[in-house]
Amino acid sequence: MSFQQADNAPEADFSTRSFLVVDDFQGMRTILRDILRNCGANAKNIATAANGSEAVAQLAATQFDVVLCDFNLGKGKNGQQVLEEAKVRQLVGPACAWIMVTAEKTSDAVSGAAEYQPDAYLLKPITEATLRLRLAKIWAKKMAFAEIDRAVRQGNIAAALACCDERLRTDKANANDLLRTKCDLLLASGDLARARQAFETILAHRDVPWAKAGLARVLMQGGDYAGARTVLEETLAVNAAYLEAHDLMAKTLQAMGDLEAASAAIERAVRISPNSATRQKNLGEVALRLGKTDAAEKAFRRSVTLGEHSILKTADAYLGLAKACTANDRPEEALRALDQVDKTFDDETVRMQSLAVEGMVHHKAGNAGKAKEIAKKLAQTAAASPGETQLTLDTARLLLATGARDEAVALLQGEVRNAPENAALLGEVKDIFSAAAMADEGAALVETSRKDAMEQMNRGVLLAREGRHDEAIAAMRAAREAMPRNVRVLFNLTHVIVAKLQQDGGADPVLIEEARGSLAAAHALAPGEARYATLKASLDTLAGVR
């Protein structure tokens, strides 16, 4: 009993812990330092930093137990960007308690991605009582999650889930977080049926926004986009400013190929939280697809500015800006953006993408020779570096523009065959054909490739159902050869091998290895697919103690 007590509410011991206070106002740093000392912290264990760079330098030099960081740090990095950098560079471990201090409650301050969220947000003014209680809660939570986190790090999801269930029986204070973690684990491992059941159990009891969003995620992962949209509409009707629901809605609509509606959903999210580099980039990409080139340029510019000090910045915003500037007949600005890409990002794929966009700039500016030269160079590398869809699409666009029709068609058909059920991709490919004045021909090509791929994807499964296992495996092997990145083909190859082994009752190690390889490739391409968990379990049974 006394152990249980200690487990749930550990004494908030400040005296042995080290603290970092980050605030751009000297006065505020002094106040926070005084509060910490009143809570029992040792003065020589309290370090301070006046801006983001100073904070990062301090974090790199010392392992802090607690970081109290203001969100708004004036010029340079904001608090969220400091946290992101600390996590990405592993300057803080899972034991570090990070508290983000904000002046007011806005979605901007509280909308980091899940893996980059602080342990708590505290609204100013901060008092001794709130800080003490909050830290005690965080420390209790870290203790409750230590074992679960360890299991997750070791990749043992089953153990982590068992641990969640065991804790849920006694730990009332962390019940919500434990339940959320359990659901997230089920979703991440692709166990959609159990995830759905878990969310529905919660929702049968209470309308909990995160469980609603979770249910939408389950439906999205299972491909039921219409169902997901309905759930999200219900959520937003009650809580119109629920950012995660808007983001999921945008994704759902994009997956359904409804770009107009997706754009409206992103715009609503941007109104709630205007300062997210990722969301502005997404807005720019959809606007560009819809031909709203001015809006796209504005969004991309905003994204570039917002991400300037972020360690998580991507080349996409810069590339998007270059495309938008090209569309808006400002080639010099497009080239400037591309120049920035080359200087900022040291990545081969990004360099290729930048080159593809540069080719389009020259093409649009009437410099046909230069565009052709770049197209030729890219055509060779694009065929050699599969798996980079955006690069392939950009290359195909340039090839079409410069008259290399056959090469472009081959590349685009390859993409369609690898993801024939991806409505968003099919739409984009059709748009690329349309832009090259090949709308009808392009649509027909897309349809042929799609049909052909669907047929090949299912052939093996149909043969297996008739008991023709060897033919089924041969068919799926051929399909994999033709469509190496088609997730359903990879799953189906695994499936037909499993079916054969189950019928034969033998554990042919070569076949099991082949099935494992195919399954791993599918999982790498589409993590969190429902079939992964079941097929993996079947393979383990076949290979293991039987």
Add this chain to the structure above:
Amino acid sequence: MSKPLAPAFPSVDMATFLASSAHDMKNSISLLIRGLEGILGTVDATSFAAYDDLAQMTYEAKRVNSNLIQLLTLYKIGQDIYPFDPQPVALGDFIDIIAAQSGELLKSQGVALEHACEPDLYWDFDEDLVTGIIGNAFNNAIHYTRDRVRLSAARVDGQLELRIEDNGGGYPRHMLDECADCMRGVDFAAGSTGLGLYFSAIVARMHRQRERCGEIRLENGGALGGGCFILRLP
């Protein structure tokens, strides 16, 4: 000089203009409060003659600050951009924190605060918003109580009930009516409703479960025989 005069009121969005001004004022008030508290912390209450005046000024500044925060929150709610965030809250901790924070303030006004909470009580609500409601209720209680205020939380009829009760002569008739009007959704601009009650009513109604939504009520009587402010959340 044939150019027509610009209209006296340019067609700006007045609500946005007011909100951004309120935001600016809030920042100044925060600095003011920080300064006042800094001075209060360095002087001795018994030897510094103006200590009580300074404490009163701090109290008033904080009241203005919380009013501005409520105005801004109402603006955001109206614009559908307030990040409404219901989370399970441990009521015991919640009540303790509020008692620790408001206890000093009430004591300075000569009011003793007692508090009670049903054990092991957890409830889903937006902690910041509900803290705002309780703050309002304390401000009212200070006006109407004799010398005691009681804050309590319990589960009643499958809902969470938070009560702020006092031992004064009870709320006057017009306050009771005003509160009932608030819950009926009377137009704020048309009536004489105070900001505090209006804010509380809006926030209570935002907390919904299926067909039920939260409500506030004023009554006379209760545990201490004076006024009671009751917040119920589904």
